Amino acid sequence: MSDAMSHFLALTPMADVTLYHYLVVSAAMFALGLVGFVSRRNMIVMFLCTELMFQGAGLAMIAFGRRWMDHNGEVFVIFVLTIAAAEAALALALVVLLYRKKHSLDTEAWAQLRG
Amino acid sequence: MEHVLSPIILYAAIAIGAVGVALALPRKANVNPQPLGALIAAAGIGGLIAVLAMVAGDDRPNLFFYVFAFIALGAALRVITHPRPIYSALYFILSILASAGLYLLLDAEFMTFALIIIYAGAILITYLFVIMLATTAPSDEGYEDLEEYDAVAREPVIATGAGFLVLAILTGWLSVGVPHLPPPAYKGGDEALAQLPLKVQQAFDEVGLLEHADGEMLPFDPGSVAGTYYDPLTRQAQLLLADPSRFRGMLRQARARARGEDVSEDADALSPEAAALVVNEPVTRRDGTVVVLVSFPESLRARNIESVGLELIGGHPLTLEMAGIILLLAMLGAVVLARKRIDLEQAEKLAAATGTLGGGHA
Structure with missing residues (x-):
């Protein structure tokens, strides 16, 4: 058996410093998504930024799952993916609806809600 | 700190x-x-x-x-x-x-x-x-x-x-x-193997452990090995052989090895890696079945997709159903939100309801 293969087969627990690397990347991705969500004014880009935050959270879950040798982390990411799909469907339907009314994707155009 | x-x-x-x-x-x-x-x-x-x-x-x-x-x-x-x-x-x-x-x-x-x-x-x-x-x-x-x-x-x-x-x-x-962080309870990623008996048996079959007495390879038959107990922590299996006559070669060698005899001259000798998997001397029980303790082959590991699948279906069945319902409701919501409202005159609505609209004389 080759070395690469045996590395794949014999899963050893991940070092905590390695875990920290992944967590920093996941936190940075979450923060970038947050910055984009707050600062961009186009509704579609705002929803893309929420997906970016989902990605950051998902990476953290997979990294922790690997740290504890537990597959629950991956299962959670499957559910996050499901909710992201549902959220995208509803959000994009709303975007289409709002665009039809005002012909603008600017969130400021909808600053005032009238019942 | x-x-x-x-x-x-x-x-x-x-x-x-x-x-x-x-x-x-x-x-x-x-x-x-x-x-x-x-x-x-x-x-x-x-x-x-x-x-x-x-x-x-x-x-x-x-x-x-x-x-x-x-x-x-x-x-x-x-x-x-x-x-x-x-x-x-x-x-x-x-x-x-x-x-x-x-x-x-x-x-x-x-x-x-x-x-x-x-x-x-x-x-x-x-x-x-x-x-x-x-x-x-x-x-x-x-x-x-x-x-x-x-x-x-x-x-x-x-x-x-x-x-x-x-x-x-x-x-x-x-x-x-x-x-x-406390150290992880090392599980080796093998918990899933306890729930995958066929995979373990096939692995034993592949190394030739479950070989027939006359050296002829049996086609894999789960029925010949019954009541198997797998311990993924020690990576060992207790095989309960329901029909020991079909495993005579393996049992004879296992007993010979337990007595410290050299089995290399045996014509039907198991391969060294297969023979090394047998941990103890096989025990014949009163009903004629034989129990033998064997370790898993080193290459036998639960694949990622098997572990995730067992965790998903076995550990979170209700959540899985709820995810399905959420997706269905989101689809309905998207259809309701994005449809176009078409305003019809009162007469047209009446006509559409009674099915007289169209046909050339509207």
Whole structure:
């Protein structure tokens, strides 16, 4: 058996410093998504930024799952993916609806809600 | 207190990244600082990761981690700074592909491909459709024809400050907390094997442990091995042989080895690796069945998809059903929200209801 293969087969627990690397990347991705969500004014880009935050959270879950040798982390990411799909469907339907009314994707155009 | 990384270096790198991102956000100005901002942001984040690599020593992740992390974060930066939404969506796909690479490095093969298929393949295509529906096509390469809400970010400084404050707090706390995590209860990733008896038996079959007495290989038959008990912690199985006559060769050798005899002259000798798996002398029980303790072959491991599948279906069945219901309701909600209302006159409604509309005499 080759070395690469045996590395794949014999899963050893991940070092905590390695875990920290992944967590920093996941936190940075979450923060970038947050910055984009707050600062961009186009509704579609705002929803893309929420997906970016989902990605950051998902990476953290997979990294922790690997740290504890537990597959629950991956299962959670499957559910996050499901909710992201549902959220995208509803959000994009709303975007289409709002665009039809005002012909603008600017969130400021909808600053005032009238019942 | 023990830190993974000195807090001064950590917060300095985050501050540099924040300045860069604030400059890189879209704005209308005579001197566009966007490329400079992107460079500073890349320097901040890249510096942070480089310092991390230096402090990690031998524990640092594989080189591909740095490649994928750089692509994922760089693409994420372009998602939030590109003035054209369609390019934001395309950069988001790039970011997803790089995250999928990180998942692969974390031994989550199933999620890697699920992420590419579901996110990059399905969700992002929906986004692209809506962008094409709701955005005018650019007439030229410049950004003059952009809508005002795409060209100018809202409060870039405050937004970046808030976002990077969150990042500083998160990474600062993690830097203190991660070294104090208790060690994992080592499970070796093999718990799933207890629920995969056929896979274990097939593995024994492949090394030739369940070989027939006359040296002839039996086709794999789960019925000949009954009542098997698997212990994934010690990686051993207690095989209960219902029909010991079919395993005479294996049993004879196992007994000979237990007595310390040399079995190498035996014409039907098991291969050395197969014989080495037998742990104890086979025990014949009163009903004629034989119990023998064998260890798992070293190459036998539960695959990632098997572990995830067992965890998903066995551990979270109710959540899985709820996810299905949520998806169904989201689909209904999207249909209800996005349909077009068509206003009909009272007479037309009446005609449509009674089915007399159309047919040439409306």
